[in-house]
Amino acid sequence: MAKDVLCEVNSCKYWAAGNNCNASSIYVVSNRGKQANNSEETDCKTFEPKI
Numbered sequence: 508m509a510k511d512v513l514c515e516v517n518s519c520k521y522w523a524a525g526n527n528c529n530a531s532s533i534y535v536v537s538n539r540g541k542q543a544n545n546s547e548e549t550d551c552k553t554f555e556p557k558i
Contacts, residue, residue: 520555528553 514521514528521530534552537543 518557520557
């Protein structure tokens with residue numbers, strides 16, 4: 508996995524200082540079927556809210 512995965516969603520439990528993601532894996536899906544044309548058509552399914 509990439510070493511430098513950045514995330515600005517500080518309400519996610521995987522968010523770490525410096526806007527880093529500390530999840531062991533990342534799952535991104537298209538919300539438009541199997542293909543996406545831009546980032547707005549994708550969603551990060553790895554997100555879990557901080558409790």
